[in-house]
Amino acid sequence: MLALGFAGAAQAQTTPPVTQDDSSANDMVVADSRIEPDIVVAARVPQYSYQVGQAVTVLTRAEIERRQTIVLSDLLATTPGVTVTRNGGIGTITAVRIRGAEGEQTLTIIDGIRVNDPSSPGGAFDFGTLLAGSIDRIEILRGPNSVPWGSQAIGGVVNIVTATPSQGAQARGQIEYGAHNSLYANAGLSGGTGALTAAFNGGYLRTDGISAAANGTERDGFRQYGATGKVGVELAPGIGIDLRGYYADSRTQYDSAFPPPNYVVSDSPAYSTAKEAYGYAGAHANLFDDRFRNRVAFTIADIKRDNFDAPNTPVSFFSRGRTERFEYQGDFKVIDQLRIVGGAEHEDSRFNDGSTFAATGITSAYGEAIVNPVRQLTITGGVRHDDHRTFGGHTTFGADAALALDTGTTLRASYGEGFKAPTLYQLYSFYGTRSLVPETARSYDVGIQQRLLGNQVSASVTYFHRDTKNQIDFDLGTFTYQNIAQTRAEGVEVELALRPVEALTVTGNYSYIDAKNRSTGTNFGRDLARRPKQTLSVSADYRFAFGLSVGGTVSHVGDSFDNAGNTVRLDGYVLAGFRAEMAIGHRLSVYGRIDNAFNEKYQTVANYGTDGRAAFGGIRVKLD
Incomplete structure (x- = not known):
């Protein structure tokens, strides 16, 4: 059974219920117990996982702490269908690709806010600066899902939820020191009384880093301080106001100069700064005994980036991106067997890089029907229409079904469409083309999950297929962006997930992804760049009765190519990490880990360095 899934991703999939209220449902062995509907990423409203026909992986705060994760992309890299590349050490450009799609085709949501960068050429969210200290939960949906989410959800959606307050008072904190003179500290405080709840978190990371250039000797460091916050006020039963905020200030040293005569990545004193601010202000009203839930919100994403060739020099390049979004969503449970979800949105975005200033807008409407003709079967279907100020209108469809049998077998199938609007840079920059149309994708997948031995064993297999058309690329013939x-x-x-005894958890996944170029020309049929065909990972943790926990993760990433012509090969690699944590009472624990324990030499992007063996240790405290 381990051979089926030699991997290490946490996931939450609930057992089919005996009764509709699901009060006795148990989560999969690697997740915290949850009896509430909490899968949001599929339909953009909470659902039980047995109702979701799409492939979703859930990572909880417990898994983040068990794996001692600092940079979120390191944890995402061990989940099924996901590959990660990074141009050097912590803080450098990091792309998350889902099922072989482009990194720019991954939609990222933080606390309900779209955070993809409108000032970057492809509109990607850079995972390089996203730390895990404030995060409580991550949902990774694999496959196109533009009906509820709109543009960019071609490869999939990463939905991130930061610390959420509850009644009473809670506090947590940690401090860690380790390799490369790295210091990390994080603290959070949350609680509530009566109608008011609030949660605040602050973090700091500093490291001397490694050389971003693989052949370099100069260390390229990283520094970030940031904070998140949530405030909720219930004005009346079911009626309230929600405020959320996220801020990060980062400084990253990098090597990207290509000096003569070799024109390769070399040591450089260059560095960049990034200031990311995301905000959400909304109100909700749950009417008719919570059968009709309404939400209105205004969100903002503001990203400022500056590049410097060396310290104490003028800015060599800057970009400013800003998105403002107004949205309404209604969730109406017409009868127990029928739920209607719909919404309307308007988004304005703009960017400025010193040579180009551009702005555009998009207005959208969508609707979904979630139907339960019988207790075991959930069918979801939806449609969305987007009207873009520049390229015009586009309509998207999607549907999925989940059949959860009382035998512990769950069958899933989905058809999804995705689109990605041309970015402001692709439309309006010196290299832009205003006649561009959206990138589009059509995908289907089918899967089966089986639980055995009273949920001590869970195994699943999913097959997927996706075709993407009108993908925007740089045309060397015209030196402009074209479809x-x-x-x-x-x-x-x-x-695969196993819990043979209460103290032992073993999880695993294996992914085979064949991503091909289908464009007319010399590269037709070749592998897409930086898409390894096979990834494999296994994670195991054991907790002794006296409070010691030990664990490890081993991951294998297969060979790939660094360029479209498949002439530059990236060799596959195996990474192994080991960890331990000792609880001292109920509130304090000390922990340590060794990353890349066997000092594997590898690259995820040609000519860019990666971390060797590194050890870290820290203290974690919780008060409640």
Whole structure:
């Protein structure tokens, strides 16, 4: 059974219920117990996992702490269907690709706010500066899902939820020191009384880092301080106000100069700064005994980036991106067997890089029907229409079904469409083309999950296929962006979770992803760049009765190519990490880990360095 899924991703999939209220449902062995509907990423409203026909992986705060995760992308890299590349050490440009799609085709949400960068050429969210200290929960949906979420959800959606307050008072904190003179500290305080709840978290990371250039000797460091906050006020039963905020100030040293005569990545004193501010102000009203839930919100994403060739020099490049979004969503449970979800949105975005200032807007409406014709079967279908100020209108469809049998077998199938609007840079920059149309994708997947031995064993297999058309790429013939690319990706994802005894947890996944270039030309049929066909990972943790926990994760990433012509090979690699934590009472614990324990030499991007063996240790405290 371990051979089926030699991997390490946490996931939450609830057992099919005996009764509709699901009060006795147990989560999969690697997740905290949850009896509430909490999968939001699929339909953009809370659902039980047995109602979701799409492939979703859930990572909880417990898994983040068990794995001692600092940079979130390190944890995402061990989940099924996900590959991660980074241009050097912590803080450098990091792309998360889902099922072989582009990194720019991954939609990222933090606390209900779209955080993809409107000032970057492809509109990607850079995971390089996203730390895990304030995060309580991550949902990774694999496959197109533009009906509820709109543009960029071609590869999938990463939905991130930061610390959420509850009644009473809670506090947590940690401090860690380790390799490369790295210091990390994080603290959070949350609580509530009566109608008011609030949660605040602050963090700091400093490291001397490694050389971003693989052949370099100069260390490229990283520094970030940031904070998140949530405040909720219930004005009346079911009626309230929600405020959320996220801020991060980062400084990253990097090597990207290409000096003569070799024109390769080399040591450089260059560095960049990034200031990211995301905000949410909303109100909700739950009417008719909570059968009709309404939400209105205004969100903002503001990103400022500056590049410097060396300290004490003028800015060599800057970009400013800003998105403002107004949205309404209604969730109406018409009868127990029928739920209607719909909404309307308007988004304005703009960017400025010193040479180009541009702005655009998009107005959208969507609707979904969630139907339970019988207790075991959930069918979801939806449609969305987007009207873009520049390229015009686009309509998207999607549907999925989940059949959860009382035998512990769950069958899933989905058809999804995704689109990605041309970015402001692709439309209006010196290299832009205003006649661009959206990138589009059509995908389907089918899967089966089986639970055995009273949920001590859970195994699942999913097959997927996606075709992407009108993909925007840089045309070397015209030196402009054009709709010239087509791609195809298909593969299989296998997941396994075991809990043979209460103290031992073993999780695993294996992914085979065949991502091909289908564009007319010399690269037709070749592998897409930086898409390894096979990834494999296993994670195991054991907790002794006296409070000691030990664990480890081993991951394998197969060979890939660094360029579209498949002439530059990136060799596959195996990474192993080991960890331990000792509880001292109920509130304090000390922990330590060794990353890349066997000092594997590898690259995820050609000519860029990666971390060798590194050890870290810290203290964690919780008060409640």
